[in-house]
Amino acid sequence: MLKSIAGAVVGEVIGRKRGNGLLGAGIGLVATRIATRSIPGLLLVGGAIAAKTIYDKRKERKS
Known part of the structure; x- marks a missing residue:
């Protein structure tokens, strides 16, 4: 189930x-x-998703 959600x-x-x-x-x-x-x-993919989320929120806040 988690595999489907992550995908x-x-x-x-x-x-x-x-x-x-x-x-x-x-x-x-x-x-x-x-x-x-x-x-x-798992750490690589999870870290990349977390970093992308943080980046997007920071970029949205600046604009």
């Missing part, structure tokens, strides 16, 4: 930025596969 979140973020839902879905699938295979992969 959807990553896919939506990428798809929204690029304007292409198929690309976002593919990258979301790859990211969740990396995250579920190893602890370092």
Whole structure:
């Protein structure tokens, strides 16, 4: 279940930025596969999502 949710979140973020839902879905699938295979992969993907969220909120606050 968490795998599906993580894939959807990553896919939506990428798809929204690029304007292409198929690309976002593919990258979301790859990211969740990396995250579920190893602890370092989980930390990398989770850290990237957290950093992107913090960056977006800070950018929104400035404008």
